[in-house]
Amino acid sequence: MKTAGPKTLQEAIIYFADEDVCVKTLAAIRFPDGVIPCPKCGQTEHYYLASRRVWKCKNPECHKQFSIKVGTIFEDSPIPLSKWLPAVWLLCNAKNGISSHELERGLGLSQKTTWYVLHRIRHAFGLPDVDSLNGEVEADETFIGGKARNQHKWQRVGKGRGSQDKAAVHGLIERGGNVVATTVPNLEGPTLRGNIERYVAPTATVYTDEFKAYALLGRKFDHHIIDHTVGYVNERVHTNTIENFWSLLKRGLRGTYVSVEPYHLSRYVDEQVFRFNERKDTDAGRFEKALKLVSGKRLTYNELVGKMPAADVEA
Secondary structure, three states: OOOOOOOOHHHHHHHOOOHHHHHHHHHHHHOOOOOOOOOOOOOOOEEEEOOOOEEEEOOOOOOOEEOOOOOEOOOOOOOOHHHHHHHHHHHHHOOOOOOHHHHHHHHOOOHHHHHHHHHHHHHHOOOOOOOOEOOEEEEEEEEEOOOHHHOOHHHHOOOOOOOOOOEEEEEEEEOOOOEEEEEEOOOOHHHHHHHHHHHEOOOOEEEEEOOHHHOOHHHOOEEEEEOOOOOOOEOOEOOHHHHHHHHHHHHHHHHHHOOOOHHHHHHHHHHHHHHHHOOOOOHHHHHHHHHOOOEOOOOOHHHHOOOOOOOOOOO
């Protein structure tokens, strides 16, 4: 953020209480060169209608009116930016996330609306193009889902302690660097090796546990295995760094969000990945980076809920 901008949550709430300030902030981040093109014809000549906070294209064949929200996760939302921007600030800076009920109380919106707002922001966090992970990279997988011991007896029948009815997430982390985590349909060798080949540089050293899906990694990578039946660390060979990320992810899912449907899990993973990868930045810096991701990532309510009607939701 610029030095004149907010640096703390308290400052952000006061600063973004003015809708005009919100419009100028978003415009400056989306179009740093000051050139705002018409989303319909691309014309850069336009009028600004201050009373409605919209631009009107000067092209005589167009004359389209558009707001700064067009082409972003905020498009078609009647919720003012003075509520959207504090929501973005909170989500990208709350280490364990923020629940829709807490945001409901903070913004004065309905819980269904804040649930939708949060998912639209998470959608913006979706995994962008990342540089290949290099150096020392750890790979591991985990399951996300309810524990059998916490379920009713009729729900536990036949489940035991396995992975049934749980969603699988695969993670890769460069020691001292970024993490890449994605939901995967299965934990078979081709799936996990394909993920590693996609995100990890061929020159990297890859550390995994003894899971058989990683057995053939040595054909393309310098691959080292830690056998957890023997120990958890053997000099440089361990997967403790990615395990630390799993603990952060599950702390948020279990403590803040409590119950997450597998259908929505990828967005919650993206949320934690964004915060982890920007962990060395300031609150203001993470907020600015989040706003740079909002363009071109619309998420309609019907898409979010699987084509269900968007009744009584304002976002």
